[in-house]
Each structure stands twice: as C-alpha cells, then as structure tokens.
Amino acid sequence: MPINLNVTSAGTRENRLGSITGYAGDLHDLVNQSRCGTLKEKERCFSQSSSCDAGCALSQLAYIRDVAIINHAPSGCTAMASATIVAHTQLAAKRGLAYDTIFLGTDMDENDTIFGATIGLREIILETYNRYKPNAIFVGTSCVSGIIGEDVDSVINELASEIPIPLAAVHCEGFKSRVWASGFDAADHAVLTSLVKPPQRKTNLINFKNFNESARGEITELFANFGVEPFFLYSNSTVEELSHIAEALATVSICGTLGTYLGNALEEKYGVPYIKTINPLGIAGFEIWLREIGRVIHQETEVEAYIERERAKYLPKIEEIKKELKGLRAVLGMGASKYRVFCKSLG
Ligand code: SF4
Incomplete structure (x- = not known):
C-alpha cells in the first residue's frame, strides 16, 4: 500500500x-x-x-x-x-x-x-x-x-x-x-x-538509518571510498539537517524493520532511492548490500575494487579462525544493530 x-x-x-x-x-x-x-x-x-x-x-x-x-x-x-x-x-x-x-x-x-x-x-x-x-x-x-x-x-x-x-x-x-x-x-x-522539505539540489549524502549512530567511524570510512558521506538518522540530527534528507543520493537502513517507512516514503515522494536488499551480515550479505548501494550511486567499479581489497584482508583471517573452531558447533545471534561487530571484524 x-x-x-x-x-x-x-x-x-x-x-x-x-x-x-x-x-x-x-x-x-x-x-x-x-x-x-x-x-x-x-x-x-x-x-x-x-x-x-x-x-x-x-x-x-x-x-x-x-x-x-x-x-x-x-x-x-x-x-x-x-x-x-x-x-x-x-x-x-x-x-x-x-x-x-x-x-x-x-x-x-x-x-x-x-x-x-x-x-x-x-x-x-x-x-x-x-x-x-x-x-x-x-x-x-x-x-x-x-x-x-x-x-x-x-x-x-x-x-x-x-x-x-x-x-x-x-x-x-x-x-x-x-x-x-x-x-x-x-x-x-x-x-x-x-520537517522534510522538497529537494532543491542533490548532495553527496546517503541517509543512513541505524541505532545510536553505531559504528559511525567505520561506516563513514567505508562510504568515503565512494566519495559519499553518511547522514545518520536520527541520532544527533537537527531539524535543519532533517529538512534536507530528500536531497540525499539514497537511503540505507541497517534493518528493514527500522527504516522501511522513511526509505519508501522518500523514494515514493521525492525519488530518493531506498536500498532494498538483505542486511549486511556475513560475507555474502555485506557484499550484496554494498553492491546494491554501488549500483544506485553509480559506483559499481569502485565497490568491486573495494570488495577485492577487503577480501584480501579478511578472508585469510577468517580461515585462521576456522582452524581454531574446527569441530565446534556454534550459533551466532546477530540482530541488525550488531552491524558494529561485523564492521569491527573487517578492520
Ligand atoms: S501501552 Fe498505552 S498505557 Fe502502556 S505505555 Fe504505551 S501508551 Fe501508555
């Protein structure tokens, strides 16, 4: 509807x-x-x-x-x-x-x-x-x-x-x-x-909806690779800043439950694309999520290069951890707000 x-x-x-x-x-x-x-x-x-x-x-x-x-x-x-x-x-x-x-x-x-x-x-x-x-x-x-x-x-x-x-x-x-x-x-x-006003121009901001600006540093660093800046919603935002969110390149939410209304409304009313993909959890989830962002902001090549660089860093580390965990069975419970954990694991 x-x-x-x-x-x-x-x-x-x-x-x-x-x-x-x-x-x-x-x-x-x-x-x-x-x-x-x-x-x-x-x-x-x-x-x-x-x-x-x-x-x-x-x-x-x-x-x-x-x-x-x-x-x-x-x-x-x-x-x-x-x-x-x-x-x-x-x-x-x-x-x-x-x-x-x-x-x-x-x-x-x-x-x-x-x-x-x-x-x-x-x-x-x-x-x-x-x-x-x-x-x-x-x-x-x-x-x-x-x-x-x-x-x-x-x-x-x-x-x-x-x-x-x-x-x-x-x-x-x-x-x-x-x-x-x-x-x-x-x-x-x-x-x-x-609060939200009709867009007057396009900015290089991405509306980023998460809880408590979690992993602000890591997410800002991630997007800097593609020449864009995340604007975190709503933690520490101001009325003036929120009046401009329809000027953003896209809206990303760390969790569909949290961000679906704002993202879809900005897309329907102002044409700001809402990234509708799976949560960035695990290697496949993160890469699918990032590729979709890259497609929407026209940074596909940069995203692929970034994924290659990061894989070279974290895949050997994961292989090491797998050896240590061999024979053990574990369940990882990760809500979407645990994105911070994943970001840390990339570092
Ligand atoms: S459920 Fe109703 S009564 Fe209870 S805290 Fe919420 S608004 Fe108040």
Missing part, C-alpha cells in the same frame, strides 16, 4: 503491510503465505515483555537535538523520558555536541479521561515553546488520549499560526498495534510531514 503523507497518521503495520506477530507452521508455508499476502495472525491469549508504539516512536524522535517531545498521556507512559534523555545526552556528548531536547508528559488524570484535556494540552504546548524555545515540537498520543478521542490534530492546527516552528502530532497510541515497530513508522511520518 503506498504511503500517504497527506494524512496525519501512518497507520499500523497490520493494516498497511499485513504484518503479524504470531505464526505456527513451517518455513515453506511462511514464505509462500508472505509472498501471497495471506498470512494471518496466530491469536494468542497472552503475551508479555513487548514494547509499545508510543515508547518506540517518541524515543526515536527524542534522538533529534533541541526539540520538544510532549507525551499526551498519564504520567506512567512518560516514565521512559528520563532514561531516554540521559541516553541521548550521552550519545551527543560522545561527539562533543550539545543536546537540549526535552521530554514532557501532560500527566492526564481521571478528570481528563472524562472531560478531555485538549485545553490543557494547548497550554502545555504554548508554555513549552515559550519556556524552552525548541526547534520543533512533537506531540505523542497514548492509549488514554486515543481511547477518549482527544483531537490532537486540531490543537496542532490551531497552534500552527501562533508558534513559528514545526509542530506535529505523532499518532502512536500503544493499543493500536501489536507490532510495536509501528512506532518507527509514526516517528518517520511525523518527520516526513513536518
């Missing part, structure tokens, strides 16, 4: 992509049904230890420097704020950057659930702007504000003429989706609809 940036909500992955969180069967059936789009959710009566859309979306947006996040929710839903801000402050400090993003909650209570809280929300947004002067304000929705039908969009629309910075609602009610990664889409949707 194409991405619609003319509405304020990204929708859930269940509705948009037919995503499921439970399956029982064999791999052949799973692959076939995925291809046909006929997968059905395997109902479970119990699940635990999952995240929620709101936490996912708002912590993504809090990566952006000098913005305000307002969670229109009871205080418990904003319990993650302090840990999120501490982590992001440390990530900025690692690069010697100032980080003045603030993360607030509207502290909805019983009265609010009966009488509504949009008047209070309006005052909180205005006070947040006047007190902190952020470069953008994102207002997240929660289970409570969603269930009572708070009209956050209207509040944002009314304030747009009073507050001279980007304002966006982030529709990420926790109950809405079983796929907490729908929160990534909600965050991307807010960025795309409030």
Whole structure:
C-alpha cells in the first residue's frame, strides 16, 4: 500500500503491510503465505515483555537535538523520558555536541479521561515553546488520549499560526498495534510531514538509518571510498539537517524493520532511492548490500575494487579462525544493530 503523507497518521503495520506477530507452521508455508499476502495472525491469549508504539516512536524522535517531545498521556507512559534523555545526552556528548531536547508528559488524570484535556494540552504546548524555545515540537498520543478521542490534530492546527516552528502530532497510541515497530513508522511520518522539505539540489549524502549512530567511524570510512558521506538518522540530527534528507543520493537502513517507512516514503515522494536488499551480515550479505548501494550511486567499479581489497584482508583471517573452531558447533545471534561487530571484524 503506498504511503500517504497527506494524512496525519501512518497507520499500523497490520493494516498497511499485513504484518503479524504470531505464526505456527513451517518455513515453506511462511514464505509462500508472505509472498501471497495471506498470512494471518496466530491469536494468542497472552503475551508479555513487548514494547509499545508510543515508547518506540517518541524515543526515536527524542534522538533529534533541541526539540520538544510532549507525551499526551498519564504520567506512567512518560516514565521512559528520563532514561531516554540521559541516553541521548550521552550519545551527543560522545561527539562533543550539545543536546537540549526535552521530554514532557501532560500527566492526564481521571478528570481528563472524562472531560478531555485538549485545553490543557494547548497550554502545555504554548508554555513549552515559550519556556524552552525548541526547534520543533512533537506531540505523542497514548492509549488514554486515543481511547477518549482527544483531537490532537486540531490543537496542532490551531497552534500552527501562533508558534513559528514545526509542530506535529505523532499518532502512536500503544493499543493500536501489536507490532510495536509501528512506532518507527509514526516517528518517520511525523518527520516526513513536518520537517522534510522538497529537494532543491542533490548532495553527496546517503541517509543512513541505524541505532545510536553505531559504528559511525567505520561506516563513514567505508562510504568515503565512494566519495559519499553518511547522514545518520536520527541520532544527533537537527531539524535543519532533517529538512534536507530528500536531497540525499539514497537511503540505507541497517534493518528493514527500522527504516522501511522513511526509505519508501522518500523514494515514493521525492525519488530518493531506498536500498532494498538483505542486511549486511556475513560475507555474502555485506557484499550484496554494498553492491546494491554501488549500483544506485553509480559506483559499481569502485565497490568491486573495494570488495577485492577487503577480501584480501579478511578472508585469510577468517580461515585462521576456522582452524581454531574446527569441530565446534556454534550459533551466532546477530540482530541488525550488531552491524558494529561485523564492521569491527573487517578492520
Ligand atoms: S501501552 Fe498505552 S498505557 Fe502502556 S505505555 Fe504505551 S501508551 Fe501508555
């Protein structure tokens, strides 16, 4: 289903992509049904230890420097704020950057659930702007504000003429989706609809979506071989930088779950190619991934030369390790964010 940036909500992955969180069967059936789009959710009566859309979306947006996040929710839903801000402050400090993003909650209570809280929300947004002067304000929705039908969009629309910075609602009610990664889409949707401007020129940047700017040095070094520079999303990014991401050469994500919405939207709306290939894990995965990037940015020859140089370095090392591991059986568990491990192994 194409991405619609003319509405304020990204929708859930269940509705948009037919995503499921439970399956029982064999791999052949799973692959076939995925291809046909006929997968059905395997109902479970119990699940635990999952995240929620709101936490996912708002912590993504809090990566952006000098913005305000307002969670229109009871205080418990904003319990993650302090840990999120501490982590992001440390990530900025690692690069010697100032980080003045603030993360607030509207502290909805019983009265609010009966009488509504949009008047209070309006005052909180205005006070947040006047007190902190952020470069953008994102207002997240929660289970409570969603269930009572708070009209956050209207509040944002009314304030747009009073507050001279980007304002966006982030529709990420926790109950809405079983796929907490729908929160990534909600965050991307807010960025795309409030910050990203139509391209004026082409830059030599590649939008690179990963977590915490992991392996920033190695990835920057890798792309320097092809005369391009990665722009990491969203860790330590600014509102001004994000306004230009439609001018990039391509979008790459370290993980399809994380980057599919932003990548596809930039491709559909602005023609920025989204690299849709397998994750760069293992020798074959890394080379397929890099070759596709090379094809898209017209650097095929340079990529082949790079792969040859790197193979000469790491293949003998892998052969050495194989000898040491002979006779042993091991399982390597690597999520996509473990790209750092792979990069290190190349060094
Ligand atoms: S699931 Fe709902 S109630 Fe729980 S933290 Fe998320 S938004 Fe709040």
